[in-house]
Amino acid sequence: MTLHMTTPATTRQTVLTVDNLAVHFGGLVAISDASFKVDEGEVVSLIGPNGAGKTTAFNVISGFLAATKGVVAYKGRRLNGLKPHQIADAGLVRTFQKTSVFGNDTVIDNIMIGLHRRGDASIWQTLLLTPKVRRQEQALREAAAEILDFVGLGHRSNELAGALAYGEQRLLEVAVALAAKPSLLLLDEPACGMNPTEALNFRNLLGEIGRKKITVLLVEHNMRMVMGVSDRVVVLNHGRIIADGPPTEIQQNPEVIRAYLGHGPKHA
Ligand SMILES: Nc1ncnc2c1ncn2[C@@H]1O[C@H](COP(=O)(O)OP(=O)(O)OP(=O)(O)O)[C@@H](O)[C@H]1O
Numbered sequence: 001m002t003l004h005m006t007t008p009a010t011t012r013q014t015v016l017t018v019d020n021l022a023v024h025f026g027g028l029v030a031i032s033d034a035s036f037k038v039d040e041g042e043v044v045s046l047i048g049p050n051g052a053g054k055t056t057a058f059n060v061i062s063g064f065l066a067a068t069k070g071v072v073a074y075k076g077r078r079l080n081g082l083k084p085h086q087i088a089d090a091g092l093v094r095t096f097q098k099t100s101v102f103g104n105d106t107v108i109d110n111i112m113i114g115l116h117r118r119g120d121a122s123i124w125q126t127l128l129l130t131p132k133v134r135r136q137e138q139a140l141r142e143a144a145a146e147i148l149d150f151v152g153l154g155h156r157s158n159e160l161a162g163a164l165a166y167g168e169q170r171l172l173e174v175a176v177a178l179a180a181k182p183s184l185l186l187l188d189e190p191a192c193g194m195n196p197t198e199a200l201n202f203r204n205l206l207g208e209i210g211r212k213k214i215t216v217l218l219v220e221h222n223m224r225m226v227m228g229v230s231d232r233v234v235v236l237n238h239g240r241i242i243a244d245g246p247p248t249e250i251q252q253n254p255e256v257i258r259a260y261l262g263h264g265p266k267h268a
Pocket residue numbers: 025028029030048049050051052053054055056057
């Protein structure tokens with residue numbers, strides 16, 4: 001009798017490749033010879049003590065900063081030299097460490113602003129408010145409402161974004177990023193400033209985002225969240241990658257423990 005073994009679905013396709021990346025600011029080496037990859041559908045966290053080079057890596061991947069050396073590629077396409085909007089059009093959408101919502105606009109309008117980029121009405125059609133524009137506007141509003149429901153902000157749609165609690169504003173930023181239909185979402189310290197309940201809800205949201213087959217690259221200091229949501233953790237210290245592996249392995253890695261303890265309890 002032949003036994004048919006089912007092979008686990010471990011052969012994921014690599015989408016993001018960072019190869020021998022170096023970033024220098026004058027004489028300061030922020031990143032040196034860093035190589036890592038992210039597979040389709042993975043949640044990968046980039047962690048490390050303050051000043052390790054995490055945000056610098058994010059800035060290079062998203063086109064806000066030029067690499068001194070090395071290659072960044074997404075789905076086989078070289079990203080070096082592309083502008084941030086070209087990289088966003090390729091499906092890599094990022095959030096920033098500081099909140100960047102439009103406080104004087106309503107929550108739903110913040111999403112609509114992002115969605116409008118995807119509309120195809122001409123400026124004249126828009127100014128004349130043609131039936132096509134009205135139909136498109138209605139469809140965009142429905143899409144925006146759906147995204148807000150997904151992140152748990154549906155009940156705040158018509159409030160001013162500036163009136164939201166800090167943790168909710170961070171959620172709104174993620175919603176704005178989702179409106180751009182990312183295939184890779186780059187989140188820079190999304191849980192920073194969230195209270196424990198908000199952080200727990202956010203952790204669940206990350207799980208939901210993963211189930212939507214959106215690949216996530218996360219920079220985050222909240223270790224409970226990192227260890228809870230990540231398929232893999234890449235650790236930077238002084239601009240060098242010192243570990244890359246599943247959370248359980250990273251938690252026990254002596255070099256990682258040393259790097260964090262060396263920087264004091266704030267980052268442990
Ligand atoms: N524009 C810049 N000009 C000069 N030095 C910079 C610049 N941006 C970052 N650096 C330096 O590069 C190094 C890496 O900084 P980076 O912000 O990437 O670290 P990080 O790991 O994101 O830190 P944190 O956790 O505090 O956000 C630091 O020494 C920082 O001071």
